[in-house]
Amino acid sequence: MRKGTALKLNRFLATAVAAGTLLAGCATSTPATPPRSGGLGEVTVFAAASLTDAFKQIGKDFEAANPGSEVTFNFAGSSALATQINQGAPADVFASAALANMKTVTDAGNADGSAVTFVKNQLVIVVPKGNPKGIKALADLTKPGLKVALCAEQVPCGAAAKKALAAANFSLTPVTLEQDVKQALAKVKLGEVDAALVYRTDAKGSAADVEGLEFPESSQAINEYPIVVLKASPNKTGAQAFLAYVLSEQGIKVLTGAGFQKP
Template sequence: MKRLLATVGVTAATVLALTSCNSGSNQSAPASGSAAVSQAAGSGTLVVFAAASLQQTFDKLGAQFHAEHPAITVKFSYGGSSGLVTQLGQGAPADVFASADTANMDKATSQHLVSGTPVDFARNTLTIVTAPGNPKGIKTFRDLDRQGVSVVVCAQPVPCGSATEKVEKTTGVTLHPVSEEDDVTSVLTKVRTGQADAGLVYTTDAKGAGSAVTAVNFPEAGKAVNTYPIATLAGAKNPTAAKEFVAFITGTEGQAALAAAGFAKP
């Protein structure tokens, strides 16, 4: 009888041990599931190539995106959209491309640099900026070609340069700029530092500059509105985070920030 009880005791202990092990395995499953969810939400470094006119707004949105996705570190590279496409074509590593016009996004797409279909997320329009108070008394686009007025514009391959060319054709006015810049930020800088009397930039750049410049709107700008598309890139090293960022920019928070900066809806 003693031997029988001992055998039963050992068997019961074995069953309890096995039950305990199985119970421990079940408890660890949620932790594994949580890790999977965290990984799906994105992590690591996200590299975004974006048009120079987006810098102020994207810097703010990047900080907001990081606050909501602390495992993702966002790094931006700003410049003229045409130059960014050239860099991407030469193998520059990036996860997202945001262009200031559809033409340069089309170039990126034709070179098979883009993954999926680009999404339009904003529109922007040209305006004239001058020194504070508009000392040259510029009132129209035609005034930019007036004798004694030095004007700076974007180079033609850059979206703001292409828009300027469209306005020239619309108005029949051919400008004679003292400088053609690689991006709209450089145009704004030339005016702010007194190197030119006036420049053609986007309305958002003028708004962002505040009292450092005076903006002069002109009706012909409506004939040269630029649409901004954004896309994940085929060579993205962090495609999950890239998709999260594109969704963020095209979502409620991103659109609200862009509208506050003066961008129009796409």
């Protein structure tokens, strides 16, 4: 038994060494990449929670297209991420779900260059599968006895909801103001509320449990998603490459597939 394992281990090590030599060979033939890591190295991306599914896919594609690179994500609410970055968190790229949160980072002088808007996202009404309460329009959410979850206005989805409701001139008292969009969605999935306002991408990502209903007033509150390389980035080359990949045709294709709109 022991001997077999040792043999296997030896073979594994041999393969690894061979692969390493190959990678090193690649690195020397492309001078743009840092030769130390044999690729683009590790890229740390701080991204808005609503980008989770799309960016995970883009990260995988990027790693496949750039051997030797490794993308690590920190997904959270954009405002929490902006605070973390301004407090010195080690990140290479910041992708925000709203211009306001990007502005706190650029205003603090923590961005390298100016931010680029790469996608847009729009609110939809999300209801449990089958739409048991027969909700058709934004006005239906103001019906008495209906439980609605919104995001808190401190986070982008809540700010957008407030804008859309103001544009429609509706006053709506939700039962809860959730800390991020995924929490609002979870309350619908669990059946605790009858409806919530979330991004179209969130509704699309949970199509098995919920239905997303487009409403015209949401055009008054479209979120723009900016992305930027950070000044404190320890891996600028990798960061630039990742940003370029997000903006590339392949990157945008993944994002639009998830329900985002082109800017």
